[in-house]
Amino acid sequence: MKPDTILLDHGSGGKAAHRLTTDLLLPVFDNPMLNALNDGAVFHLPGGRLAFSTDTYVVDPPFFPGGCIGDLAVNGTVNDLAMCGARPLFLSVGLILEEGLPMADLERIVREMGRAARAAGVQVVTGDTKVVPRGAADRIFINTSGVGAVPAGVAIDSSRARPGDRIILSGTIADHGITILTQREGLAFQAAIKSDTAPLNAMVAGMLAVETDIHVLRDPTRGGVGTALNEIAEKSAVGIRIHEDRIPVRPEVEGICELLGFDPLYIANEGKLLAFVAPAEAEAVLAAVRRDPYGHEARIIGEVTADHPGRVVLETRIGGSRIVGMLTGEQLPRIC
Amino acid sequence: MPVKHIEEYRDREIARRLIAQIHAASRKPIRLMEVCGTHTMSIFRSGLRSLLPETITLVSGPGCPVCVTAQREIDQFVALARREDVILTTFGDLLRVPGSGSSLQQERAAGCDVRVVYSPLDALALAARNRGKKVVFLGVGFETTAPTVAAALLSARAQGVSNFLVFAAHKRTPPAVAALMAAPDLRVDGFLLPGHVCLVTGTRAFQPLVDRYRIPCVVGGFEPLDLLGALARLVAQIEAGAAVLENAYERAVTAGGNAKAQAVMEAVFATVDAEWRGLGVIPESGLKIAEAHRALDAEACFDLSVPDVPEPRGCACGQVLKGLKIPTDCALYQKTCTPMHPVGPCMVSSEGTCAAYYRYHGGEGA
Numbered sequence: 059m060k061p062d063t064i065l066l067d068h069g070s071g072g073k074a075a076h077r078l079t080t081d082l083l084l085p086v087f088d089n090p091m092l093n094a095l096n097d098g099a100v101f102h103l104p105g106g107r108l109a110f111s112t113d114t115y116v117v118d119p120p121f122f123p124g125g126c127i128g129d130l131a132v133n134g135t136v137n138d139l140a141m142c143g144a145r146p147l148f149l150s151v152g153l154i155l156e157e158g159l160p161m162a163d164l165e166r167i168v169r170e171m172g173r174a175a176r177a178a179g180v181q182v183v184t185g186d187t188k189v190v191p192r193g194a195a196d197r198i199f200i201n202t203s204g205v206g207a208v209p210a211g212v213a214i215d216s217s218r219a220r221p222g223d224r225i226i227l228s229g230t231i232a233d234h235g236i237t238i239l240t241q242r243e244g245l246a247f248q249a250a251i252k253s254d255t256a257p258l259n260a261m262v263a264g265m266l267a268v269e270t271d272i273h274v275l276r277d278p279t280r281g282g283v284g285t286a287l288n289e290i291a292e293k294s295a296v297g298i299r300i301h302e303d304r305i306p307v308r309p310e311v312e313g314i315c316e317l318l319g320f321d322p323l324y325i326a327n328e329g330k331l332l333a334f335v336a337p338a339e340a341e342a343v344l345a346a347v348r349r350d351p352y353g354h355e356a357r358i359i360g361e362v363t364a365d366h367p368g369r370v371v372l373e374t375r376i377g378g379s380r381i382v383g384m385l386t387g388e389q390l391p392r393i394c
Numbered sequence: 395m396p397v398k399h400i401e402e403y404r405d406r407e408i409a410r411r412l413i414a415q416i417h418a419a420s421r422k423p424i425r426l427m428e429v430c431g432t433h434t435m436s437i438f439r440s441g442l443r444s445l446l447p448e449t450i451t452l453v454s455g456p457g458c459p460v461c462v463t464a465q466r467e468i469d470q471f472v473a474l475a476r477r478e479d480v481i482l483t484t485f486g487d488l489l490r491v492p493g494s495g496s497s498l499q500q501e502r503a504a505g506c507d508v509r510v511v512y513s514p515l516d517a518l519a520l521a522a523r524n525r526g527k528k529v530v531f532l533g534v535g536f537e538t539t540a541p542t543v544a545a546a547l548l549s550a551r552a553q554g555v556s557n558f559l560v561f562a563a564h565k566r567t568p569p570a571v572a573a574l575m576a577a578p579d580l581r582v583d584g585f586l587l588p589g590h591v592c593l594v595t596g597t598r599a600f601q602p603l604v605d606r607y608r609i610p611c612v613v614g615g616f617e618p619l620d621l622l623g624a625l626a627r628l629v630a631q632i633e634a635g636a637a638v639l640e641n642a643y644e645r646a647v648t649a650g651g652n653a654k655a656q657a658v659m660e661a662v663f664a665t666v667d668a669e670w671r672g673l674g675v676i677p678e679s680g681l682k683i684a685e686a687h688r689a690l691d692a693e694a695c696f697d698l699s700v701p702d703v704p705e706p707r708g709c710a711c712g713q714v715l716k717g718l719k720i721p722t723d724c725a726l727y728q729k730t731c732t733p734m735h736p737v738g739p740c741m742v743s744s745e746g747t748c749a750a751y752y753r754y755h756g757g758e759g760a
Contacts (some may be wrong), residue, residue: 303406318512319435376409376618378441380754 064159069189078187082165086172087151087182099183101148104207109144111135112203120167120197122241124233124252128170130328131200133257134279136178140259141275141331143214143266144206146178151185152201157192167198178257180204206259211270218273219294223362224340226333228261228347229254229355230306231283235325236314251310254352256329261350265333268346274334277327284323284382286332287370298370300360300382323372324385334362403617404440412622413445420449420629425581427717429571430588431458432616434747438754440618450629453717454747456570456673457588459535460487461739461746462715464669467563468493469700474530474561474692475501475508481524483517484532485539486510487743492736494703514546514560521550521558530692533562537594540564540681541655544662547683547690561692562683565668567591568599569679574716575607582717584610584628589620589643596651597641608637615643662687671705671739672712711738714747721748728752 067074084093091099113134120127132149139146151171155164175182233254240251258277265272274294278286283305291298307315307322315322329352335343340358347353370382428434434454437443443452456462472493475482482498489499489510502508507527511517514531521529533543543560550558567588574580587600592613604611610631614624624642631638641647659681668680683691692698709731710724721727721740731737733749740748 321439372441374439374441374618375404375406376440376442376445376622377406377413378444378618380438380441380444383753 062161064155064157064161064164064189066157066189066191068155069187075187082168083185083187086168087175087185089181089183091181091183092185099148101183103147103205106210107208109139109142109206109208110203111138111142112201113138114199114201116196116199117238118196119238119241120163122237122253124237125255125328126167126170127198127200128167129174130253130255131202132171132174132178132180133255133328135202135204136180136257136259137277137329137331139204139206140257140262141214141277142206142208143212143262143272143275144208145263146180146204146206146259148183149175149180149202149204151182153185153187154195154199154201155187155189156195156197157189159197164198174257178259209266209270212266212272214272214275216274216276216290217293219290219296219298219334219362220273220336221296221362221364222337223273223334224337224358225287225298225300225360225362226335226340226344226347227283227305227357227359228258228331228333228350228353229329230308230311231278231327231330232307232311232315232320232322232325234328235282236311236320236322238326239318240314251308251314254327254329256352258329258331258352261331261347261353264346264350265343268342269335269339271339272333272335272343274332276332278330278332279328280326281385282322282324282326283332284321284370285385287382288384290332290334291370292368294362295367297363297366297368298360299363299373300370301373302375304357304359306355306357323382337361403615403619405619408619409445409622412619412626416450416622416626416629417447419626419633420447421633423449423451424583424629424632425451425453425717426584426586426625426628427453427455427574427582428586428614429455429457429567430586430590431461431743431746432590433457433586433588433614433621434750436616436618436621438750440621442618442621446625450625453582453720454714454750455574455585455717456670456715458740458743458746459539459565460491460743461711462565462570462670462673463488463491463534463563463739464671465494465703465705466669466700468497469495469703470693470698471498471532471561472496472501473698473700474696475506477696479528481507481509481520481527481529482532483509483511483520483529485512485534488532488534490736491739491742514543515549518546518550518553518555518558521555522553525557528557528559528695530559530561533560533564536565536567536588536591537655537659538590540663541594541652541658544658547662547687548658550690551687556689559690559692559695560683562663562681564663564681565670566665566679566681568595568603569676570670570673571600572603572607573673573676573679575603575609577716579718580716582609583632584612586621586624586628587611587613589613589615589647592641592643592647592651594652594655596649597639597647598649599651601639604637604639610637612640613643613647615646670715672715706737709738711740711748714740721751724748
């Protein structure tokens with residue numbers, strides 16, 4: 059009989075582990091390299107430069123409106139590769155499962171990983187599963203690593219922002235972070251918000267097709283847009299000026315931020331990018347972003363300046379200006 | 395929860411007109427104090443200082459409840475956290491506040507059961523689910539927070555949840571403003587009074603202060619246009635030599651305030667003299683749990699005696715809270731005292747004056 063929870067046996071390397079691989083994982087990720095069940099995948103690559111990235115996912119809760127830890131883990135590494143200008147090709151998947159995880163949860167997560175991989179056009183070619191005793195992990199942790207091919211002429215780097223560059227933001231901010239926050243125990247908002255987790259590789263391919271020389275690309279995940287812009291300002295030794303009235307925030311998300319005292323500029327996103335582009339190319343690249351299904355709400359939110367190097371300055375809605383600093387510590391909800 | 399109405403109070407054109415009005419009216423150099431942490435944050439977030447004439451200096455008063463919580467009380471919170479039989483529940487801001495030796499965040503990392511909640515009712519629900527433990531809620535805050543804590547306590551009694559306890563460290567705003575106004579070294583020409591507090595207390599709680607000390611006071615809301623409107627009225631009063639209490643937040647605040655909230659506070663709390671960090675003891679400025687509800691009072695149920703430890707040396711929080719100094723005047727600011735490692739209470743809460751300065755005025759790399 060098929061057990062309805064994960065047991066330590068599933069990580070033993072024995073029969074149960076084999077069944078988990080052949081009955082669940084192989085059918086979902088189905089490709090010859092994985093199906094061969096060798097110790098590693100062997101594949102041909104196009105000539106030129108490769109991008110290689112890894113990320114580990116521990117999100118709590120593992121299921122949330124708009125996605126789950128599975129598609130998040132695939133999209134996250136796909137996006138990290140895309141932010142290098144690379145075309146993501148192959149992923150590895152490492153699963154760390156807590157004993158007692160419902161089998162139905164694992165099946166759902168793995169199916170979402172398969173769906174996300176197909177949507178992004180990448181193949182999961184190697185993987186690993188470990189099971190740890192109850193309490194040694196929180197339900198499920200996932201590591202994904204990936205390789206991608208970087209087209210010739212692409213030189214994206216966070217040190218390449220130049221005065222005059224326009225800053226494109228691909229859509230609304232803070233959706234993911236606020237969704238996760240509202241799902242955690244003790245916070246019961248009845249708002250229709252969902253995570254923005256999405257693959258951005260097709261968007262980036264579309265952008266590179268109209269302009270190879272994109273200076274900087276970043277997906278503002280943890281720390282949000284505020285932190286990402288500060289890192290770029292510092293690495294490029296330039297100033298950054300952004301305009302509050304051009305930064306899209308969903309009204310529901312803004313409402314929760316107001317209520318809890320959060321600044322949406324520091325809240326995580328999982329399907330948005332920031333692009334720094336020379337002024338002459340900015341409109342064409344913006345149009346390319348907007349053609350992508352995940353970029354309809356893209357805006358030019360600001361520009362790079364020679365003034366105040368290393369600093370990010372926000373022009374507020376009423377025309378004032380203030381510095382957007384690095385986030386320090388965890389944002390904590392206010393009490394009055 | 396759509397908040398479409400917010401945009402109306404951030405209109406650039408109306409803001410421009412109010413700013414022009416303030417520039418035209420303001421002649422003599424003045425110092426205005428906002429007495430609310432949310433005002434402090436809103437002023438920074440909207441970049442309002444950059445739009446005001448040089449004649450106007452905004453200083454922040456003791457308006458962040460976490461900041462004014464006495465070090466001794468934080469030490470008592472830590473002592474509670476260390477008890478095996480207690481689940482300690484708190485609003486998030488309190489976690490990082492340093493006591494004399496530790497903070498709730500450090501205690502949580504060391505394995506104590508400290509949980510952040512967003513409402514005292516969440517703490518009550520937790521108590522109902524954990525009957526084997528005492529669930530203590532830390533009641534820190536002004537008249538804005540105290541009514542919900544009082545309501546949770548009454549609700550606990552009604553439901554018979556006897557393992558729900560409250561440590562009340564609430565503060566009353568009018569006595570603190572009165573103490574500032576009475577201070578001989580006060581350097582403030584007008585007060586921006588806290589809209590949220592007045593929503594509960596009504597403007598009448600502040601009327602006697604204005605009558606007695608003859609200092610201009612205007613109740614203000616929290617959106618940029620609310621703030622600009624209130625500041626314009628303060629400037630007009632000062633330039634005209636007037637000193638009256640005005641309400642520039644009429645869409646929310648009335649003279650009498652919220653009678654229901656006042657009644658629930660009256661039912662649960664007793665007014666006591668209270669110690670404010672940096673300011674000392676202010677008469678009748680605290681709210682503790684009344685004798686009738688002793689069974690739910692954490693201070694009555696546990697022995698929370700802690701040693702007396704002097705507050706950190708060199709910290710200028712007391713003078714910052716009085717408006718005598720701005721954060722950059724403090725020798726510790728940005729050197730040994732940062733949001734990651736706060737020394738004084740004004741650096742701890744995101745609404746503390748020093749933390750707000752650090753975040754929006756070019757803290758790091760400045």
